[in-house]
Amino acid sequence: MTAYLITGAALADGRTVDLVLDGGIVAEVGTGLSRAGATRIDADGLLALPGLVDLHTHLREPGGEGSETVLTGSRAAAAGGYTAVSAMANTSPVADTASVVEQVQALGEAAGYVTVRPIGAVTKGLGGEQLADIGAMARSRARVRMFSDDGFCVADPLLMRRALEYIRGFGGVLAQHAQEPRLTIGAQLNEGPTSAELGLAGWPAVAEEAIIARDVLLAQHTGARLHVCHLSTAGSVELVRWAKSRGIAVTAEVTPHHLLLTDRLAEGYDARYKVNPPLRSDADVEAVRAGLADGTIDVVATDHAPHPADSKTAEWSEAANGMVGLESALSVVHEAMVETGLLDWAGVERVMSAAPARIGGISGHGEAIAAGSSPEIVLYDPSARSDFAAEHLAGRSRNSPYLGRRLPGRVVAVFHEGRPTVLDGAVTPQEALRA
Amino acid sequence: MKHLLSTRDLDRDTAVRILDTAEDMAATQQREVKKLPTLRGKTVVNLFLEDSTRTRISFEAAAKRLSADVINFAAKGSSVSKGESLQDTAQTLEAIGADGIVLRHWASGGPAVLARSGWIASSVVNAGDGTHEHPTQALLDAFTLRRRLHGEASRGRDLDGVSVLIVGDILHSRVARSNVWLLTTLGARVTLVGPPTLLPHGIADWPVTALHDLDAAIADTDPDAVMMLRVQRERMNEAFFPSAREYSAGWGLTVARFAALPERTVVMHPGPMNRGFEISSAAADSPRSTVLEQVANGVSVRMAALYLTLAGGAE
Incomplete structure (x- = not known):
């Protein structure tokens, strides 16, 4: 296996160092390093961060291969600086049995670009009625530790209570898609001035907040761990802040798009901006940014949701929910959080790598770069700036809300298990990856 | 004007120009031969993905009086209903x-979505989209109201200072949405009235001003026009209001409420009406009701819309 000598990289703490990746670890960190036989990579002016970790990725396989596969989604992840992703359970068949999660795990290993950690469904078929094979998935070769019905809310309070308790027995965490279904029948867009004008059925903030309020109390009562998926409203930030102040075991994620975009983008009925939970108001964006900065929100998770083109060019109410996000996430966080002074790069490292690895129980990821740490590294050029374009997308789908938008930064290189999955901004071909 | 998609994006002068063009069209309809050669050789498709016989035949009449060829395409039984x-x-x-x-x-x-898609080069006229x-409809309402207020002297006028209740x-x-934007652009004072669940x-x-008490709204706004909206009785099954009777008592234009209106107030309704529910027959059939004028004016307004979008219209 080739050794790599990365020279002149800036770490998140501000030190400029050379790194040697060799023997399956970061072998050395220092200055003026050399390594016989190592491939040298000049990282002058580049940031070196531990590889990014996503807790919320839709890889679509099995069943949705027209939009994405584990392989194409892994490539998209690598292009965005990720070295680990968590594959959501809403595939077809649903990842509610050991065999499906083991299949996804195996597909991830075969693809080789990132660590793919399957998320198991909470309920059979995401039906919200009967628990899925949680124990079998936890004990399977995929060792599932995160469970979610994402796409659907575990709405029944009794079932939610039981699921929290049952998952706790396996040391796992339940990731809840917080959406009160009765308050969001036919909902199309954040309920507010834009939905009123466009005549689109409103998706009120209270439908998210009511579930989070209930769930943190259930987590307190059961002593179980709760993770809130794609938190999107100012009120949700307040609730999680309150819960944490009470010592409740809750963590929360926000998506890049909820950090940058608002519901006014829906004004032309361009369904590229249709997502669930919906884009919210300026005040909500400000609140989730503040929540991420002060640690109320633990992580940024992409909710990468690939869709074929025709499902996004349709009428708004016919169009699919979701946007791809892996390839743009770091640049969006850069713009929304770093350029605004809300987070420094150490903060970015925390919310995009360390905290998600810890919450998801994803070992070998999210470790601060040091001698002996796992060789999972992204090299990022923070001074670059470019119009985000289709050529930046490395997955199978093109439903990015950022196409044509100017974004800062560029992922230059990514190392996963000590091998480059991205070099000079280009995703490594799979043959070369295996060599 | 390439498309007519909403009243939200019409400025005052454009709106008045459409209404004035509709006056020209209405004048031609007084002649013995109503048909104009304006759109001869052009083809207008009425693509109705939702049932609406009234709107469809109004557009059909408008297009035919401009000598366009008309193709009606309805969703039911077509490939559209097959996805x-x-x-x-x-x-x-x-x-x-x-x-x-x-x-x-x-x-x-x-x-x-259709107009900005790049899929087609045709003009698109919105004949009603979702909610x-x-x-x-708003243009024909404004046209009707302007005529009631200004008669033969309507051309060039807007609705400055006119008070309208939409209920x-x-x-x-x-x-309601189209009327809010159009009437206020034309200078009218618009008050929306309904139960809080339906605002x-x-x-x-x-x-606009939004109120819940219709009697107070009538007393406070001294309306020149009261526009009653069609309300689906089934809404009570979704808890928007308790019963048809309670809705009617609170927000219907009942006989008593109609009698309490100022003498000059006209009564409008886009049709089809639920008589005895949101509007009493006494109101609907009175000389102050514009319901049938609205239907007749609809043809003139739609002739204007088709003329301005398809014939390029005189700038």
């Missing part, structure tokens, strides 16, 4: 030779 996309439907119609597409769509924003807008299910009404959340910035 064909708007793109495929529209491109098929254009391949057949459509110059203009009059689109009634059950989805809010359907006409906007978004119904611009030709009923604002939340689900494309007619949209998020209208604080709209240039």
